[in-house]
Amino acid sequence: MATELLYLDDFDVLTAPATVTAVTVLEDGRLDVVLDRTCFYPRGGGQDWDTGTIRGGHAAFRVEEVRLDEHGVVHHLGAGEAWKESAGGEATLEGAAVVLEVDADRRAVNTRLHSAGHIVDLAVERLELPWVPGKSAHYPHMSFVEYTGDVPGEVEDVRQRIEQEVAQIIGEGSRNEIRFMPVADMGEYCRHVPDNIPTNKPARIVLYNQTFGVPCGGTHVRDVAEVGTLSIPKIKSKKGVTKVSYAVEDVN
Ligand SMILES: [Zn+2]
Structure with a gap:
């Protein structure tokens, strides 16, 4: 399902609650986190992606790269070791309530x-x-x-x-x-x-x-x-x- 793009309605939304819908471990070891909604801008239209943090549970997931795929799904990519360990495995993060924080300066x-x-x-x-x-x-x-x-x-x-x-x-x-x-x-x-x-x-x-x-x-x-x-x-x-x-x- 396409990710709801919160930045379309509001120029200034840098933080928002969201729900994790999928977490995948990529070949390079990074995590690919998909949410129901996002305020992270993925690279596109000549504008670079946002970086920032997704907070949930006891640890933070550092978003290093953001991509939009052809189905309208936004992929938040990052290392996420602490997040994986805190949650006891990536699968348990699905359905978790998280808070998104975009790096404001970038x-x-x-x-x-x-x-x-x-x-x-x-x-x-x-x-x-x-x-x-x-x-x-x-x-x-x-x-x-x-x-x-x-x-x-x-x-x-x-x-x-x-x-x-x-x-x-x-x-x-x-x-x-x-x-x-x-x-x-x-x-x-x-x-x-x-x-x-x-x-x-x-x-x-x-x-x-x-x-x-x-x-x-x-x-x-x-x-x-x-x-x-x-x-x-x-x-x-x-x-x-x-x-x-x-x-x-x-x-x-
Ligand atoms: Zn433009």
């Missing part, structure tokens, strides 16, 4: 980086650059948004204009809103709707700046001002693809 960094990518998109839209969003990465060691389309004019000039526009957007500040809606309705709010969004359930958009919808399941800042200083160190354009690298103050 989540905050990933969230700021991820939202920064959408703010670059919003700046590109406001500047009316003739680009279609492509892949993106929001990792501390690698943050960029790629677009199909060439740079109109001088690269340095466009780089400066984007940097000024993102500063303007962040300086103005604005609260982000969550909306659930059928994929067919997303075009009303979103400039670009990818064609690989699941259509058998309501999907989520996040509305930046009251006007700029992004179909996205990641975690986002509540207010764009939380991103802080966002710079554009480099733009590279090759064979019709333009890569805009960005950096967020105190992160990268």
